[in-house]
Amino acid sequence: MKRLKGTIVSDKMNKTVVVEVSRLKKHPKYERRFRVTKKYKAHDPENKHKIGEIVVIEETRPISKYKRWRIVEFAVPEGK
Template identity: 55%
Template sequence: MALKERIGTVVSDKMDKTVVVAVINRYPHPTYKKIVSKTTRYKAHDPENSCAMGDRVKIKETRPLSAHKRWAIEEILNKTIKNKEDKK
């Protein structure tokens, strides 16, 4: 069985070595054919704490690392530019 991969955006990085990644899945509604968006949030392992909020990342499926963590950061696709004035 191949490991699953997802691309999403980091929405929370407040935990140690863990980030929450939101993945948006778009699909047509079966009856009305309107494009519907569904957001799924995955907790992913980030061993170096290198991800920040807003980063676009690729996550891959892994063995269970905790009660809710079954994904790991594979690579960071786009880094968010941090602004010093935002922290004030």
């Protein structure tokens, strides 16, 4: 199962949060590194996670039309 770490950017839906995952990508020709972000809808069955929290999400079976991820654990940010 794939696991990704990201920040919650929206918690307005019932039992669903939007997690933004960013990663560094290198330009194929110029080799400059730049940040790429992608948003995933993740299942939060108890509605306990809030905006700004850093969480780990895991790929799972399709829960709805756009939800294919679920929150596994609360991740502590580096340096704290």
